[in-house]
Amino acid sequence: MDKKIIESLSQTQAGIALFDENERIVFANPAWEQLISGVAEEDLIFNETELSDGGMISICLVKPLALPAERPDNAQPDGKEAAGTVIIADDSESNRMVARRILQTEGYSVIEACNGQAVLNILKRGITVDMILMDVEMPDMDGLHTTRRIRHMAGPVSHIPIIALSAHQTRDWNIIARQSGVDEFINKPIQRQKLIETMRQLITRYVDTDPAFNAPETSGKRSKSTRIGRPPRPETLTWPVLDVDILEQLYSDAGDVGARCGIEIFINETENRLVKIDRALSENDMATVRKEVHALKSTSGTFGLRQLSELCETTQSAFEDSEPDESRLLSLSRQVVLLAPAALTALNLYHRSRSISSISNG
CATH class of the missing domain: 3.40.50.2300 (Response regulator)
Incomplete structure (x- = not known):
């Protein structure tokens, strides 16, 4: 799947998730995760389409609210920003x-x-x-x-x-x-x-x-x-989510089998690492966040996730400031947690498409 499509799916307000033939999730944009975890199921509309390879794409939207015929006197007028x-x-x-x-x-x-x-x-x-x-x-x-x-x-x-x-x-x-x-x-x-x-x-x-x-x-x-709780503006990232040239060089250097095994191990390691970062943020354990972000910086670059590696490097530099800005550290760390799943999805999709191509050509 083209990286531009993945980036577009990551930014859309509709909830979109992709499942493989074993009903395991392989991609979920931030909107899907927020809707599933934050909105009651009866208030969601699901549209699920089966794919030719046995997988499924799930799209969810919030049901329109059925307002009473007479608007309360203190309700928001039409066209106004939400309260x-x-x-x-x-x-x-x-x-x-x-x-x-x-x-x-x-x-x-x-x-x-x-x-x-x-x-x-x-x-x-x-x-x-x-x-x-x-x-x-x-x-x-x-x-x-x-x-x-x-x-x-x-x-x-x-x-x-x-x-x-x-x-x-x-x-x-x-x-x-x-x-x-x-x-x-x-x-x-x-x-x-x-x-x-x-x-x-x-x-x-x-x-x-x-x-x-x-x-x-x-x-x-x-x-x-x-507004209360609004994090600072996200850092501007210059690299693409996935650098295909780095991946192709990896396949050339390690061979198809070696590269595939390395990618699968990296994806599993990173998923576990994100869980640790997520938990550490909730517990305000910034020492663990710093350690895991440092490790993720080098490994993500090895497997072509240049944007994630760049964000981790920025975050690590913020940790190393003589007087670290705590709000910026939290914002950067949260951005790592939000960006990483989309980056892993891009890597996994490229990995799967290359494997299918190898089988077809074989």
């Missing part, structure tokens, strides 16, 4: 559905998470988030523990407004929640008017106290790049 993006964290699908419908009719974009770890995973990927509705009691990682983890993260993401939701209606729970770092506390079941009013008050309070909102700008409006 913001809100994470709803709750292990109850029905609770998430209720909150999602309330927020969507108010003009908010919604990302769903079933536990605290899912929330951290969303944030570490650099997804823009303006507020979190956090259920207190969730499996694996509860809301208060998750809030404490967020408050210790580096950069603007640590200041995201968080509203705790709980069926406990005692003053002690309210105090405990606020001591954990939440900004407001709402009792369940959720009441629409109470939720919307609390969100508006919290946003107003944040606007009044956050310097990012009050800094002078030539346009007189707040820049999108200063």
